[in-house]
Amino acid sequence: MGKFAKWVAGGLGWAFFGPIGGIVGFVVGSMVDSEATTPQNNNFSGSRTQSPYGQRATTTGGYVMSLLVLVAAVMKADGKVLKSELDYVKQFFVRSFGASSAQEAIKMLRNLLNQNIPVADVCQQIQKNMDYSSRLQLLHFLFGIAQADGKVDTSELNMIEQIANNMGISSKDLDSIKSMFVPNTDAAYKILEIDQGATDEEVKKAYRKMAMKYHPDKVSYLGEDFQNAAKEKFQKVNEAYENLKKERNFS
Numbered sequence: 001m002g003k004f005a006k007w008v009a010g011g012l013g014w015a016f017f018g019p020i021g022g023i024v025g026f027v028v029g030s031m032v033d034s035e036a037t038t039p040q041n042n043n044f045s046g047s048r049t050q051s052p053y054g055q056r057a058t059t060t061g062g063y064v065m066s067l068l069v070l071v072a073a074v075m076k077a078d079g080k081v082l083k084s085e086l087d088y089v090k091q092f093f094v095r096s097f098g099a100s101s102a103q104e105a106i107k108m109l110r111n112l113l114n115q116n117i118p119v120a121d122v123c124q125q126i127q128k129n130m131d132y133s134s135r136l137q138l139l140h141f142l143f144g145i146a147q148a149d150g151k152v153d154t155s156e157l158n159m160i161e162q163i164a165n166n167m168g169i170s171s172k173d174l175d176s177i178k179s180m181f182v183p184n185t186d187a188a189y190k191i192l193e194i195d196q197g198a199t200d201e202e203v204k205k206a207y208r209k210m211a212m213k214y215h216p217d218k219v220s221y222l223g224e225d226f227q228n229a230a231k232e233k234f235q236k237v238n239e240a241y242e243n244l245k246k247e248r249n250f251s
Contacts, residue, residue, distance in 0.1 A: 003097070003225075004064070004104035014129040015062035019121040023112065024065050058130050060222050066126050067141055068105060070163055072112040073119050074142055077159035081113055088148030096229040119159070123166030133218035135167050136177065137226070140233045143181040152182055176210070180236040188247075191240040200250045207241040 015021060058066070071089060075081050086106060093102035126135065142163065146156040157178075164174045172193045179190035189196055192206040214237050216230040245251065 004101040004108075012065055013059040013062040014125075015058065015065045018125040019118055020062075020065055020069055020125055023069055023115050023117060023122070024108070058134065058222075060226070063130075063134065063138075063222055063226070064105070066122075066130070067138060068109055068112055069117060069122055070119075070138060070142055071145055072109060072115070073117045073122075073163065074146055074156050074159050076113060076117070078153055078155040084149065086110070089145055092145050092148055097225045101225075119162060120166050123163055127166070127168045132168075133213070134222070135169060136173060136214070137219050137230050137233065138167070139164055139169060139174070139177050140180070141229070143177055144232070147181045157182070177233070180233065188240040188243045191236060192244070200248055203241070203244050203248070207237070210237045211241075 012021065012024075015024075075085055075089070086109070089109065090102050090106050093105045097105075126138070130138075139160070142160050143152065146152045146160060152160075160178075161174065175190050176193050179187040184190070186196055189198070192203065192210050194202060194206045198206065211234070214230075214234050216227045216234055219230050220227050
């Protein structure tokens with residue numbers, strides 16, 4: 001059994017129920033071998049893990065399913081799904097989680113793309129059951145996949161913004177992550193959630209706050225793969241701060 005199948009067999013937790021469970025239920029059996037789906041080994045209704053920051057968090061399997069359902073919604077946003085888009089998503093998963101997991105994830109994604117996805121209901125389920133840091137990481141993944149072809153399409157951007165709003169992501173956090181992928185003249189300021197009139201001390205304070213908010217350890221309970229993927233977002237914060245230090249000439 002590959003890593004992806006183990007994630008699923010290891011327990012979908014809360015994602016086994018509600019709209020997410022209804023969407024992925026028909027394909028889960030094809031992604032897990034017979035040993036994992038026998039009654040004695042079936043842990044799909046397993047409980048959530050505990051986040052190290054005091055909030056209940058999802059299992060890795062539940063997180064992966066939530067991500068794939070939302071990826072499918074974003075890919076379907078413009079009314080068509082191209083082979084090149086699937087290739088970009090596969091490359092993203094290969095880069096983040098390895099070739100074997102990517103192949104299994106794409107099989108699941110192909111099935112999800114044929115389903116009607118009630119985005120608002122799915123996002124409400126995620127908001128209710130997933131801690132805020134994990135939701136921020138989901139949003140970062142979606143922007144990364146949308147930009148995989150070199151740009152974020154307007155329809156994809158609209159869908160991601162809809163997802164963010166329905167997941168309870170603040171407008172400042174949405175703008176911060178969006179600025180990591182959608183070029184604009186004040187991207188560094190938006191990433192740090194400040195305006196261009198901020199003092200040097202306010203820039204430093206904002207950096208410390210954002211570095212803490214986006215630190216990879218926030219999703220460490222999901223495992224090393226997701227923690228490594230989260231480092232990209234953390235690096236964007238560091239880059240924004242370094243750019244402002246050079247622009248303003250302070251240390």
